[in-house]
Amino acid sequence: RTLPFGTKVKVTNLSNGKSTKVTIQDRGPHVAGRIIDLSKKSAKKIGLVNQGVGNVKIEYKKKK
Template identity: 70%
Template sequence: MNLRLIIFLFIVILTTSCARKITETGVASYYADKFQGRKTANGETFRQRKKTAAHRTLPFGTKVTVKNLSNGRTVKVRINDRGPFAKGRIIDLSKKAAKKIGMVDAGVSDVEIRYKGHAGR
């Protein structure tokens, strides 16, 4: 093995092992249909049929697993917007993501979100 490959593998292993799972619990809601086609905070066009979400602080592109605490169903989403701006809510889901975890009829649900963070955070 050449030295560059060894160094690269060492860095990958080191940074992966420094990542830790972070969890948050709170209330999730989902986007109203009126937001379809509007621009998200990262400049993308919002689509209800994509598995995306809004979070107040997570970096755009962060992959988050959302678990509905009332039924145990999960969905993986990508953060591409800011919000939610309603008090007490921690994440806003697209309708596709909300359907996957069975929260469309309720409108809001208690959830746990999990994502990888780095030790320095």
């Protein structure tokens, strides 16, 4: 919840290794224990649509 709007991040589903790149657009998620909400399109790319939630890794490069 601290990354600036517009930050591009790589989100990887830890259960299958699939990744997608997304842009931070809001300040969610608003559910305790969750670190990111994905669009349906992004969730589908990494195999989370039918699952609803999953374990993911978020990576980004800090701007200098």
